[in-house]
Structures are given as structure tokens and as C-alpha cells.
Amino acid sequence: MSVTILQLVVSGVLLGALYALFASGLTLIWGMMNVVNFAHGDFVMLAMYTTFVVWKTLGLGPAASVPIAALLMATVGIVVYFALVRHVMRGPMIAQILGTFGLALFLRYAVFWYFGANFLSLPDNLVGGTFDLSGIRIPAARLLAGAVALLVTAGLHLLLTRTALGSRMLAVAEDQVAAQLMGIKPHQMQAVAWGLAAGATGIAGALIATFFYISPTVGETLVIVAFVTVSLGGFGNVPGALVAGLLIGVIESLSAYWIGPVYKDIVVYSLFVAVLWLRPQGLMGKT
Amino acid sequence: MAIKKVLTLFGALAMAGVMAAPGFAQSPVKIGAIYPLSGNAASAGESAKAALEVAMDVINNAHPELGDLTLAKGAGLPGLKGAKIEIVFADNQGTPAAGQNQALRLITEEKVHALVGAYQSGITLTASAIAEKYGIPFLSGESVAANLTERGFKWFFRTTPIASDIATTYMAFLKELKAGGRKVDSIAIVNENTEYGTSIAKVLREAAKESGFNIGIEIPYSANTTDVQSQVLQLKDKKPDVVIFVSYTSDAILYMKTMKAMDYKPPVVIGDNSGFSDAAFLTNVGSIAQGAINRSAWDIGKPGSVTYLINEMYKKKRGVDLDDTAGRAMQGLLVLADAINRAGSTEPAKIQAALKATDLKPNQLMMGFRGVKFDEKGNNTLAAALLIQIQGNRYVAVWPKASAAAPLLLPYKGW
CATH class of the missing domain: 3.40.50.2300 (Response regulator)
Structure with a gap:
């Protein structure tokens, strides 16, 4: 029985790492730059298809697909910023919402049209096997995704808090006019933020694809948890999203086992509401 | 004029x-x-x-x-x-x-x-x-x-064929397994929780009771779930002799992938059509779901x-x-x-x-x-309906014997 509980916690942590990884990038755009990117899930989906194509055409695994997807998605992010986001940001909030939502639908149905609705998977031995620690199973692909989630979080956090580039991005997010007066080019910084955020979704998608199915609607399935993860962790707090992701993963895992899978969302969302009630800024957000 | x-x-x-x-x-x-x-x-x-x-x-x-x-x-x-x-x-x-x-x-x-x-x-x-x-x-x-x-x-x-026909088919099959000496003491039903899964689960429960079988575990879940690890662990803990999945495609794929990751192989796996019948199921996880049994009324011939x-x-x-x-x-x-x-x-x-x-x-x-x-x-x-089983990269008819194209292979092999 204790092995089962340990396994549930381990599985929950690995699931939480998946959520945190999926949410990385969203923290930057939504939490920092204050733009709600409804196409976030579909960016990850695009990265998953990229990974599939890299495997199918070149026969290469995540060692190649992670950098390829990251670069490709970073480019997509910058293009999306200049072609769409820059313009809709001048309008009211609703324009942002509808703009990125429209982008989400465009990406989803473009993939529907090109790849069809069929579910795809990478061969499950692409990231080798499962570790067995006296009865506790740890799939290598999920462990790798978890480790990278930590790295991406640490990287983004250090970038934002320890580098001049990070400070300039935060300055633009805080007060665009003042930042401009200090000689910072706001469009440039915003574009960098979009490039970084989308690049992170590229990494996330490439790794999630190694153990999850790939379909045009996969982003839609996972993105709600990503929004919850970011707001539970605290807007503008990159490590907060990681903590929140892990917390949600473990709670889901345990409550699905003890109370039943149909009820796990009730437990997670009750906690979510309770936290926001007591701490509207999120677990680790600044007041 | x-x-x-x-x-x-x-x-x-x-x-x-x-x-x-x-x-x-x-x-x-x-x-x-x-x-x-x-x-x-x-x-x-x-x-x-x-x-x-x-x-x-x-x-x-x-x-x-x-x-x-x-x-x-x-x-x-x-x-x-x-x-x-x-x-x-x-x-x-x-x-x-x-x-x-x-x-x-x-x-x-x-x-x-x-x-x-x-x-x-x-x-x-x-x-x-x-x-x-x-x-x-x-x-x-x-x-x-x-x-x-x-x-x-x-x-x-x-x-x-409707839920009750399907339940009758499964029970007749399980009775035959039991008569053949296979252990069929507890059955688990893992069903998605909309009309389809709920209805089949209910009818299965009734049919099992009539046939004298014991439904040990019932696990309803939501089909567009992101994770099924807890469900698989629950099954692994309780060790049912037969697991019947009533699932759509994305969840069926997740179950097979997770069962492999958790190294869980129940002796008999029945996947009730839908997700298990989707061509995408075979191409995605057919190789790690060897021996899964499904119902069908279709035969390429x-x-x-x-x-x-x-x-x-x-x-x-x-x-x-x-x-x-x-x-x-x-x-x-x-x-x-x-x-x-x-x-x-x-x-x-x-x-x-x-x-x-x-x-x-x-x-x-x-x-x-x-x-x-x-x-x-x-x-x-x-x-x-007859029963078919994944053998290699395709389904073959295995039950009833009169329409079988290949012998039934048990226990469930997985990967």
C-alpha cells in the first residue's frame, strides 16, 4: 500500500512537471507582459507536430526535435507578435482576447486540414524505457520532461531577475512610456518576450510529444490546466508556476485514486478558488 | 382584360x-x-x-x-x-x-x-x-x-447491436472462459462518464449479476482527461481478472501507454469498440496492446x-x-x-x-x-457481434469459434 502511495506521489510530481512545462511561456506572456494568449495550447500542439515530422522525415528523437521546435516556435512567436499582437494590443482587452483566440482556431484548423484528425504518437521507445525503483515506476520520457521543466523555469527566472535584458523586459511590462524614455525599445522587448515564450512552448511540445498522443485538439485539452497553473502560482512569478504545476499534479493524482477520477477536478478547482480567495495574487505572486 | x-x-x-x-x-x-x-x-x-x-x-x-x-x-x-x-x-x-x-x-x-x-x-x-x-x-x-x-x-x-446485446455477448464469452478453467472471479469496468460509457457500464453490471459474475471495481472517468495514472494504479492494486474499458480514442490511447509505463497487464483486456476500434488506436498503440479483445460486426473477408x-x-x-x-x-x-x-x-x-x-x-x-x-x-x-483480438498489427476474429479466423490468445500479452 505504501508503495502505491509513493507511486501516486511520484506520478503526480511527473504529471505536475508536465503541467508546469506546458505552462512555461504562458507565465512570461500572460504573467509578465499582461497579454492573454489563447493560442498558447495550440503553440504547444504545433511543436508536437513539428516533433512528429522531425521523427518521421529525419528519424531523429528529442535531441534534435527540441532545438528545432524551439527555434521554429520562437520564430512563430516573433512573427505572431509583429503581425498580430502588436496591433491588437492597441485596442481594448477584448481585441486581444479575440485576436489570440482567432489565432488559436486558425492554427488548430490549419493542422486539421493538413494532417487530418488522426491521432499520432511517437514510438514509445524513442526515449528509452522505464526506471523501476523497488516497485515505483518512473518512465524515462516523463522524467526527462520533468528535468527540462526545472531547467526552463530556472532559465527564465534567472533571465528575468539577473540580466539586463530581463530588466528591460520587465520595465516595458511595468510602464511602456517610462521605459521608452529610458531608451528601451518596447516593440523589441515585447518581440523578445514572445520569441522566448513561444520558444519555451517549442521545448515543452517536443518533450510532451514523447509520451502523449498528438492531435489537433491536444492543446485545447491541456491549456485550461496551464491557465490555472499560472494564476495559482502567481502572475509574474516563474517559479510559482512550477510549484503550482507540481501541486496540481500531486493533488490530481491522489484525489483521482482516493475519491475517483471524475471528482479530481472538483478538488483541484476548489483549492484553486480557495487560494485565490485568500491570496488573489496567487501562491507566490507579489502583492 | x-x-x-x-x-x-x-x-x-x-x-x-x-x-x-x-x-x-x-x-x-x-x-x-x-x-x-x-x-x-x-x-x-x-x-x-x-x-x-x-x-x-x-x-x-x-x-x-x-x-x-x-x-x-x-x-x-x-x-x-x-x-x-x-x-x-x-x-x-x-x-x-x-x-x-x-x-x-x-x-x-x-x-x-x-x-x-x-x-x-x-x-x-x-x-x-x-x-x-x-x-x-x-x-x-x-x-x-x-x-x-x-x-x-x-x-x-x-x-x-445495443448495450444489452453487447453485455450478453461479453458474458457468454466470459462464461466460456470460466468453463475452460480461466479465473474470472472479479471484473473491473473502466468507463468514460457520458451517455455511452455510463449506459454500457450499467447494462454490464446487470448482466454480470445475472450471470453470477462479480464486478469488483467500477472506475468512471472523463474521456478528455489529461492523465490516467491513478486509474491504472487502482487496477494494479486490486488485480481484477478481467478489465473492460468503455472508452473513446484519446483516453484509450492514454490507458495503453500508461499501462505499459506502469508495467500492468491484467489477464484479460476487453476494449468495448469506439476508441479501441478507431484505426488510430491500432497505428498508435496496437504494438503495446497485443491480445486486447474488442467486439465487432465487421470482417474484411x-x-x-x-x-x-x-x-x-x-x-x-x-x-x-x-x-x-x-x-x-x-x-x-x-x-x-x-x-x-x-x-x-x-x-x-x-x-x-x-x-x-x-x-x-x-x-x-x-x-x-x-x-x-x-x-x-x-x-x-x-x-x-463477434469478438476480435489484436494479433500483430490487426484485429482478427476469435470468438465465437464458428466465426473465428484465429485461435484466442490469452493471457493478455501487452507489448
């Missing part, structure tokens, strides 16, 4: 009538088809769409090579002076509300003469309620939930046979073999077209009467039913 005007008007009307009459007879029969063309079940929806297009080809063009199959020989519906059928596809988006709206739109705006669909039982439930209200025949070739035909509807028909030729037509469109679910959808449309043909009219009441009088023999069908004949509830009394 006034009289002349009136006469001209009459003349014009008469001429319009004369011109319209033959045009009317030749105008196509419009059939609305509601399927999940987007959302999580879109891959199954695309398969059903391709299968219905093959059915349309079979009906509208001459296919003498398809033998006794209904409406294959000639072109169009002979009972309606060779009228062709036209399918108007509508996307149910995987939600009961969208399915209901589409049924309304197809009936009131597209003016369809009949409806087919809608894959998910929960959506067939709402869409057929609209058809009932407007008095338009609705034929479902694939939705199995028991209560669809327990509502006293007069316009709803289905050709598929020997080269040159009618079913083989139909499969070839389908493969040209979809790139993969026809699966049981899409096959049942196609059979449903063929049965509906046959009724419209016999009705010799597109009038709803005449189609309804013709459906009630349906009496098709096995040689007129593509699916392995014993025939098609509806009872007063609208269920096909001659529907049947």
Missing part, C-alpha cells in the same frame, strides 16, 4: 407545374449526417464521413460487382425514378448542444428528408429528440446506449468478396482499413436508403412506414448481422 390576365396566370402556373413535376422526381434525396468532425472524437468522425461517402457512391452509381448488397446494382434509387442521394454533413463538435443545433439546422434550413448519426450516444440523444419533434426519421448506425430506444420515440431507428471490395473503396479515401464503427455507420445509411427507395417517396411518414417494414437478409448487408428487422422500439432484432 382581367379574364385574360387570370388565364395567363393559370397558364403560367400549369406550365410551372408541368415543368416542376419531372424535376421533383429527379431531385436528390437529402440526408443529414451529424458527426464529430472537430473536437476530440474527430478522427472517428472523419472515418464515418469517409464511410458514408463510400455508401453514397455505392447507392448513386452502378456497382454490379457488389452482388446482393442493397441498392448496389443500379444507379440511384429505382423507387424514386433513379434519384440520387445527397449527404449534408454537419459537425457536432463533440458536444450534445452542438449536435442538437445541427439537427435543427439540417431539418429547418437544409430541409433534409432524414438524418443519420451522431457517433457519441450522448449527442445522438439530443439530436434525435429534435428529429422526433419535427417528425423526421433518424437512423443511428452506431450509437449503442440503452436508453436511446427507451424514450418511446416513433422516428428513431438503429441498426447496431477474402479478396474479391463484397466486404473486401467495400474496404478497398474505403481505403482509397481514408488510407486505412474500414473499422467496425465506421462500418456500422455506413450500414445504417444503406438501410435508410433502402427504406426510402421502398417508400418511393421522401415524405417522412412513408419513410417511417418503410423503415418499420424493413426485412433485410444477411446477404444484402455488409456487416455481419443476422439481418435487419426493427422491433417496436426501433432496435434491430437481428443485430449481432
